[in-house]
Amino acid sequence: MLVLVTPDRYGSFIDELTQMHALRYRVFKKRLDWEVETAAGMEVDSFDALQPTYLLRRDGDGAVSGCVRLLPSQGPNMLRNTFPVLLDGRECPAGPDIWESSRFALDQAHLGQVAGIVSSSTYELFAGMVEFGLSRNLSTIITVTDVRVERILRRAQWPLARLGTARALGNTKAVAGSLEISRTALMRLRHAGNLHGPALWVPVIDEAA
């Protein structure tokens, strides 16, 4: 199940947020060996200070096994402020109907065992992103990712439309692109991923004092 964590509810999700930063540490520092900042087995960057919205995948036992971070395109974001080189000189797309996703991560056990097959957790997180987008009337999610995730997106029937050429950055081949937010995109993902209903669940009240 996916939960939506908005900045006004961070306090209600202390456990989940801590686990998310630990998951990001395992994925981006340990597995992918990116140049990231870490503390106490957690990964964090300065974009986490921009009050992002997080989608978190929670297992039956409460463990956080997947995450993605979402920021409005009109404020500072990774594509515009850190990796504009990936836009080949073009303006970074921006508008009220465009958000940026970053730090997409899934625990190893949820990536799927068979090469070429997209795991159900991956479909769930992708569908959650589209559901979030539809709930906020978005048309597009832009993202900086690597060619590995780009392949997964294509296999999942949610292809990335490139915004520039893929380039070697650090030890990964990075690419910027946009993803369609629409009912059709959601139906395609649900069909391909064999998902039978909504992936994303949202808390409606703040916790009592």
Added chain:
Amino acid sequence: MHHIFQRFVDGLNDSHDPNGFRSTLEEAALALDLPCFAYARMPAQIDGAVSLIASYPSIWTDHYFECHYEALDPVILMAHQSVEPFVWGEEWNESNLTERQKAFFEEAAVFGIRCGFTIPIRDGDGPIAAVTFASSEKRESFVRSITMNRRVLQLMAISLHCHARRKLWPSNIVAGVQLSAREMECLVWATQGKSAWATAKIIGVSDATVRFHLANVRTKLRVCSLRQAVALLNRGQTCNS
């Protein structure tokens, strides 16, 4: 606990200068019933200047910097070496402490600082900052409350770091492109005419690491040579000054 955390991140969000950060730390320290809560930004070189934002009594922090305690403070030295968070004070590491360090801890105790919990923050090359929760309690009861609240304290530490990073550190923006702290550091030394080898010696990393960062600088700035990257940095500085 979730209210304390929510108030803390809301406070961080509204903080835009060291004073704002300090009052946010003071409020959280009070809510957590800890006398002190501090954020130290560590220099790349072990003998460089440490900058501090703290809810410590200012009479102690002024005295601390006047006496250059940052050069012998065992907590700072430990934060340089350690990847893991650690608890310090009262019988901590006693046999390894010099006489001056023992005297330093005794002085700190006068200001109500007996033990603490420090979370080092690192990038790929080493320590960049540390967050400390300090207490006047007996070590035993302090450790109990740290253990109980470990997750929220760690989350507070990284939230504090990312806000400080964004708002208080130099922006590292060259020609509209955000560089990492290390990339900027290597580029700045290049503008001083230092070779990759010399820069490696100065900032205490390997030659290959400096070359790696400078290669990323060239890619991010979309230039072919280091000389062009240096020119972009210099041009930006002329415009800003």
